Amino acid sequence: MVYISKIIDELGERIMSGGQIDRYEALKLINIEQLSDVYHLLSWANRIRESFHDNKIKLCSIINAKAGSCPEDCKFCAQSAFYNTESPRYGLVEKEEVFKAMVEANRNAVDALAIVAAWKGLNEGKMLDLVCETIREMKASRLVRPDASLGMIKNQSIADRLREAGVECYNHNLESSRRYFPELCTTHSFDDRVQTIKYLKNAGIKVCSGGIIGMGETREDRCDLALSLMEVGADVVPINILNPIKGTPYENVSPLSPLEILKTIACFRFILPRQDILIAGGRVVNLRDIQPLIFMAGANGLMVGNYLTTINQRLEKDLQMLRDLGLEPYIEK
Numbered sequence: 001m002v003y004i005s006k007i008i009d010e011l012g013e014r015i016m017s018g019g020q021i022d023r024y025e026a027l028k029l030i031n032i033e034q035l036s037d038v039y040h041l042l043s044w045a046n047r048i049r050e051s052f053h054d055n056k057i058k059l060c061s062i063i064n065a066k067a068g069s070c071p072e073d074c075k076f077c078a079q080s081a082f083y084n085t086e087s088p089r090y091g092l093v094e095k096e097e098v099f100k101a102m103v104e105a106n107r108n109a110v111d112a113l114a115i116v117a118a119w120k121g122l123n124e125g126k127m128l129d130l131v132c133e134t135i136r137e138m139k140a141s142r143l144v145r146p147d148a149s150l151g152m153i154k155n156q157s158i159a160d161r162l163r164e165a166g167v168e169c170y171n172h173n174l175e176s177s178r179r180y181f182p183e184l185c186t187t188h189s190f191d192d193r194v195q196t197i198k199y200l201k202n203a204g205i206k207v208c209s210g211g212i213i214g215m216g217e218t219r220e221d222r223c224d225l226a227l228s229l230m231e232v233g234a235d236v237v238p239i240n241i242l243n244p245i246k247g248t249p250y251e252n253v254s255p256l257s258p259l260e261i262l263k264t265i266a267c268f269r270f271i272l273p274r275q276d277i278l279i280a281g282g283r284v285v286n287l288r289d290i291q292p293l294i295f296m297a298g299a300n301g302l303m304v305g306n307y308l309t310t311i312n313q314r315l316e317k318d319l320q321m322l323r324d325l326g327l328e329p330y331i332e333k
């Protein structure tokens with residue numbers, strides 16, 4: 001019998017020398033149960049993180065530029081018009097709000113600020129003109145990298161216009177595996193999201209795409225999500241951990257254990273060694289005091305500042321956590 005620790009060593013060595021793991025091997029890792037093997041997996045994920053990303057941690061923030069009343073029915077989302085939640089509802093914010101958020105981000109060594117809107121997607125027209133104008137001005141300020149998360153993109157020319165305006169990185173999550181996606185959303189498909197990513201790639205825009213774990217999906221689904229992200233060519237991979245919101249269909253979903261979350265992050269690191277793996281929403285409520293282990297599990301990024309509809313821990317506390325771990329914020333040259 002080959003001990004799992006030996007398999008972890010072999011796969012770790014292969015990745016460190018530029019290789020990849022396949023689905024069968026990824027499933028072996030995510031199904032590890034023995035605590036000592038879980039910690040062994042984490043130690044390798046940490047080595048892979050250090051090897052490909054040094055001890056620099058990427059920080060990004062978001063601004064909820066248009067909140068609530070989204071016509072889509074994503075079951076985890078407080079901003080869907082389908083569910084009665086306490087989510088704020090407001091139209092596209094004034095540019096001044098975006099600039100205030102940029103100044104704040106710049107002051108705190110945050111690398112990028114993403115404009116986020118709760119709607120199905122971007123179409124040609126006044127809204128696209130306004131978004132492109134705002135992005136152009138954000139770019140010209142050189143305060144932070146202007147990113148965007150503005151839903152599905154209908155066609156190639158919209159993606160090209162965003163690129164011309166200055167969008168370098170666009171977030172569009174696959175959210176979960178192809179198998180589980182219809183469970184969480186019925187108003188659009190997994191392939192709709194893959195198509196948006198294709199337009200972004202064709203336009204030369206970096207793709208930030210990840211998902212949410214802890215929505216009732218299986219370990220296999222979590223593995224398949226990471227493998228799909230590799231397939232679509234995601235550059236940045238945000239991992240959110242479900243923070244059940246009152247009023248949504250997922251308000252009573254039982255949480256994943258902190259060790260299962262860390263093991264999942266480590267498996268993502270084995271499957272996606274070169275990508276930036278960024279831990280976003282739900283990290284404080286789900287990981288509590290063992291949150292710093294996310295970096296040992298292979299993460300090299302954090303979403304800092306408040307989330308779309310929920311409060312995050314204070315940025316100073318995140319920066320102190322990095323200092324205490326001997327890690328430092330990544331500053332774009």
Ligand code: SF4
Pocket residue numbers: 070071072073074077078079080081117118119120151
């Ligand atoms: S498309 Fe985005 S904003 Fe709309 S319900 Fe889904 S996750 Fe929420």
